[in-house]
Amino acid sequence: MDKAKVLETIQTERAQLDGLLAQLSAEQMCQTAxxxxxxxxxxxxxxxxWERxxxxxxxxxxxxxxxxxxxxxxxxxxxDKLNQKTYLENR
Known part of the structure; x- marks a missing residue:
């Protein structure tokens, strides 16, 4: 897979995620599930x-x-320890 295809895939998948998230209310975004x-x-x-x-x-x-x-x-x-640290920093 070349760079252009990687970028295209990232953009496509991100658009799908954005579409799904747009359907959720602020309350739904904060509910533990x-x-x-x-x-x-x-x-x-x-x-x-992790992207950063x-x-x-x-x-x-x-x-x-x-x-x-x-x-x-x-x-x-x-x-797991690192992920927990990240979780607590972003709460």
């Missing part, structure tokens, strides 16, 4: 945080740097 008691709003904050992390990794790589993955001070084995 998942097993872990996260709301739709919490899930969106989680996705946005990924963009940072790409940016660092483009500058010849080696980014901290998944994040400085965390290992992949501590991913």
């Amino acid at each position: 998942l097993e872990n008691q996260w709301s739709i709003k919490d899930v969106l904050a989680h996705i946005a945080t 992390r990924c963009a940072g990794w790409i940016q660092a790589g483009l500058h010849g740097e080696r980014p901290d993955k998944p994040e400085k001070g965390y290992t992949w084995e501590e991913i």
